[in-house]
Every structure is written in structure tokens, then in C-alpha cells.
Amino acid sequence: MNAGKATILQFKREALKVVASAGRISTTGGSALEVLDKSDGGEKDLRLVGKVLSSGHRSVLEHQTLSIAFDNVSVLVEQFAIEFRLASFTVKSRRYVDFSGAGFVVPEGAPEGFARRMEALFDLYGRLLDLGVPREDARFVLPYCFRSNFYMTLNAREFVHFVSAMLYGRGARYPELRALGASLKEQFDCFYPGVIDPSAVSTTAAEPLPTAFSEGSASVGDARLLSKPDCRLLLAEALKFSGRGNKSEFLLTDERPRELELLNFVFNVRNVSLSCVTHFARHRMQSPLFMPTLDALARGNYVLPETIAALPEARAAYEDAFRTQTGFVREMIQRGLRMEDAAYCTLSGHTADLLFGMNARELLHFFKLRTCERAQWEIRAVARQMLAQLRACEGGLFDGYGPSCLVTGRCPEGRLSCGRPRKRGEMEI
Numbered sequence: 146m147n148a149g150k151a152t153i154l155q156f157k158r159e160a161l162k163v164v165a166s167a168g169r170i171s172t173t174g175g176s177a178l179e180v181l182d183k184s185d186g187g188e189k190d191l192r193l194v195g196k197v198l199s200s201g202h203r204s205v206l207e208h209q210t211l212s213i214a215f216d217n218v219s220v221l222v223e224q225f226a227i228e229f230r231l232a233s234f235t236v237k238s239r240r241y242v243d244f245s246g247a248g249f250v251v252p253e254g255a256p257e258g259f260a261r262r263m264e265a266l267f268d269l270y271g272r273l274l275d276l277g278v279p280r281e282d283a284r285f286v287l288p289y290c291f292r293s294n295f296y297m298t299l300n301a302r303e304f305v306h307f308v309s310a311m312l313y314g315r316g317a318r319y320p321e322l323r324a325l326g327a328s329l330k331e332q333f334d335c336f337y338p339g340v341i342d343p344s345a346v347s348t349t350a351a352e353p354l355p356t357a358f359s360e361g362s363a364s365v366g367d368a369r370l371l372s373k374p375d376c377r378l379l380l381a382e383a384l385k386f387s388g389r390g391n392k393s394e395f396l397l398t399d400e401r402p403r404e405l406e407l408l409n410f411v412f413n414v415r416n417v418s419l420s421c422v423t424h425f426a427r428h429r430m431q432s433p434l435f436m437p438t439l440d441a442l443a444r445g446n447y448v449l450p451e452t453i454a455a456l457p458e459a460r461a462a463y464e465d466a467f468r469t470q471t472g473f474v475r476e477m478i479q480r481g482l483r484m485e486d487a488a489y490c491t492l493s494g495h496t497a498d499l500l501f502g503m504n505a506r507e508l509l510h511f512f513k514l515r516t517c518e519r520a521q522w523e524i525r526a527v528a529r530q531m532l533a534q535l536r537a538c539e540g541g542l543f544d545g546y547g548p549s550c551l552v553t554g555r556c557p558e559g560r561l562s563c564g565r566p567r568k569r570g571e572m573e574i
Contacts, residue, residue, distance in 0.1 A: 148217075148219070149219075150216045151213055153212070153329065154212045154296075155210070155212035157209075159186060164205050164209050165189075166184050168205045194206075203305075206302035213297045214296055215294065215296070220493075223423075225322060229307050231299060232299035235295060236295040236423075239281070239420065239493070252482075252486040254482070255477070273459055273462070277456070281521060281522075282452045285420065285448060285493050289419070289493065309343075311325060314349050315349055315352065318485045355440055358445065358471050362447075363448070367527070367530060368415075369534075370534040370538070371412060374410075376539045384404055398552065405506035406505070408505035409504050410535070414501075416448075418495065418523060419493055419497055428511055430510075432501060439484075439485070442470075442474065442487065442490060444495075444496070447495050448494050448496060450522075470492060474490050509552070511528065512531075512532055516532060519562075551566075
């Protein structure tokens with residue numbers, strides 16, 4: 146497989162002293178700095194850390210942080226990585242960067258014709274750009290084998306969980322993920338030998354693979370509010386407990402609105418593009434469940450941007466790409482492509498569903514970003530549906546939610562501002 150690389154960029158060796166000191170401090174007298182002075186950052190500390198980890202106290206690893214560069218990996222790897230919420234990511238944007246020359250990954254054992262099809266999809270991407278389609282809409286025809294580049298920063302405990310999932314868990318069915326996981330383990334073993342232990346990995350039930358692939362149709366995303374708390378009761382109790390009075394209006398502009406975190410809401414979002422799903426996934430303070438990429442391909446539905454629908458030539462080529470992709474996948478599988486690797490044939494515009502819970506504090510942040518005119522059009526439309534449903538049932542709280550200009554009275558976009566600040570009562574949902 147002509148896969149990319151994953152390289153640990155930032156790894157402070159002196160952090161081992163802190164990790165070891167964290168293992169000592171609960172049972173050792175003296176101040177924090179005095180305990181730190183007992184660490185040497187060498188074999189003695191490694192033995193101690195190993196002993197602490199074998200006792201199940203893995204939180205000490207959280208004092209070690211790592212930064213990773215993922216270089217020219219498939220976007221399927223990116224999708225897998227960003228679901229790990231105890232990490233920070235920066236990804237090359239498909240809204241603004243031209244991906245014509247990005248290239249793609251060919252899975253091991255892919256039949257003849259796989260690469261030609263992917264090249265044809267890249268050619269279509271270029272044609273759409275030439276026809277005046279914005280990059281953020283042309284990207285929907287890019288296959289999930291196209292190359293992505295991104296940075297990931299996380300602590301060592303989450304790193305062990307991440308790499309273990311690549312090597313022994315749900316990512317292990319993909320050779321690309323296994324190879325990247327093996328490389329990261331080898332690099333990590335130079336600092337913490339033996340910490341990534343397959344015998345200590347708990348098992349996760351494998352996602353079932355689809356049995357058929359359908360020709361879907363253009364679809365429009367929608368959101369449904371599935372459950373909500375008794376906001377009035379909980380918010381009153383929270384404000385009373387925190388001693389901050391009985392008015393909630395200040396919470397929307399307060400630096401620390403912890404009371405809002407007690408209010409949890411569950412949404413089902415359906416038929417949004419996989420590109421849109423990644424926008425949702427970037428919000429770390431939530432509990433999400435994502436439809437597998439392969440299931441999105443099997444269902445076959447796709448988004449149809451207005452910019453493409455308005456151009457007959459672009460629309461015909463775009464919809465043909467999604468229709469014929471289904472037949473192409475069936476042919477590839479008949480000729481020996483592994484079912485798992487059919488996921489690389491998924492197009493970015495194929496739609497998926499997700500189920501997630503967010504508390505009212507994260508929703509405040511979410512709506513500031515996603516109902517803004519600068520937001521990507523698809524997630525903006527879904528976010529406004531979500532906000533409309535919340536206002537309908539809990540208007541006393543959510544009437545004040547919306548883009549940053551409405552909530553705070555100022556726009557954070559600088560020169561990219563739309564120049565049309567919203568005020569209370571003016572927000573169209």
C-alpha cells in the first residue's frame with residue numbers, strides 16, 4: 146500500500162520525570178518539587194512507571210503529551226482519528242485548499258481499475274472547479290482514499306488507547322491503520338518500552354459489514370431533538386447552588402457558565418455529508434455515535450449543493466458520479482476487493498447519520514460557530530434546525546442563543562465578517 150506516514154514530532158523526554166513523580170507523590174512525603182528531585186528520568190523511573198501502570202493507575206501517563214504529524218494518509222485515517230475526543234486536531238481544510246493534486250491511497254490487493262476510477266473522480270473535481278463550483282462543494286466528489294494531512298496532539302494515556310485501537314481494535318481491519326499504528330508504537334517504545342501491551346487491550350465488538358450497496362438519491366440533512374431535561378428546574382437548582390442568583394440571562398456571556406453543563410440534550414442528525422460529519426466531530430465536548438463510513442456508501446444517498454444544481458452540466462456529471470460509484474464498488478468486490486476496503490470508495494458527499502448528546506454550554510459554543518453566516522452551508526442549515534427546536538420548547542433559555550454577534554454583540558471573524566450583525570429577534574431560523 147502506498148500509504149503515508151505518522152511521525153511523533155514533539156516528545157519531551159524530561160516529562161518522564163514528571164510521570165514518575167506523579168506515581169510517587171501519593172505515597173511519598175515532601176513537596177511536589179522535592180518529590181520531583183527524586184526522579185532521574187532514566188531506568189529507575191521507567192521501572193516505577195511500569196509498576197504503577199501494572200497496578201491499573203494509568204492516569205500518570207496523562208502528564209506526558211505528544212504531537213503527531215499525519216503526512217499524506219487517506220482521509221479514512223483522519224475520520225478514524227478525529228473520533229478520539231481527548232485530543233486536539235488541526236486539519237487541512239477542503240473548503241479553502243485546492244485538492245486537485247492531493248493524490249490518493251490504493252488499498253492492498255485492489256483490483257485493476259481501482260486507480261483509474263479514482264483518477265476520474267479527481268478529474269471531475271477539477272471540472273467542477275473550472276465550471277465555477279466552489280471548492281467546498283466540489284470536494285463532495287473526492288473519494289475517501291484521497292490524501293489528508295493533519296496534526297494531532299494528545300496525552301500519552303490517550304495515545305496508548307489510540308494506537309491500541311489501530312493495532313488490535315476497531316481500526317485493525319484496515320492495513321493502512323495497522324501500519325501507521327505499528328510505526329507509532331515503534332516510536333513510542335523508544336521512550337516507554339512495553340507500555341502498549343496487546344494483552345491489556347479490552348475487546349470491542351466489530352461493526353457489522355454491509356451486505357448490499359444501493360443507488361441512493363439526493364437528500365437534505367435534518368435534525369431531531371430526541372430528549373431534553375427539565376431546564377427550568379435544573380437551572381434554578383444550579384443557580385441556587387452556585388449562589389449566583391435566580392437569573393439565567395448572564396450565563397450566555399459569562400466566562401464560566403458551569404450551570405449550563407447540567408442541561409443535556411440528545412439530537413439525531415440524518416443525511417448530512419461525511420464532510421459535514423467531520424465538522425460535528427470537531428466539537429470535543431459531546432457524546433457522539435457515528436454511522437460507519439462503509440454504511441454511508443452502502444446506503445448511497447448524497448448531498449446536492451445549490452451551486453451544482455444550478456449548473457446543468459455540473460449537476461449531470463455530479464449525480465452520475467454517485468450513481469456509477471455504486472456499480473463500481475459492486476464490481477470491485479466481485480473482483481476481489483475486501484469489503485472493508487470498499488470504504489475507500491466512499492465519496493465525501495455520501496450522507497451519514499449521527500446521534501449525539503451536548504450540554505447547554507457546548508451548544509452555546511456550537512451555535513456561535515455553526516449558525517454564523519461564515520459557517521459551511523450544510524452544517525449551518527442543520528444547526529439552525531436544532532436551534533429552532535430548542536427555542537420552541539425552551540425559549541426562555543435558547544432565544545438568546547445564536548451566532549456570536551447575537552450572543553455577545555460582536556463578530557470574531559475580523560476581515561472575513563459578513564458585515565450583517567444579528568440582534569435579538571432578528572435571527573432567522
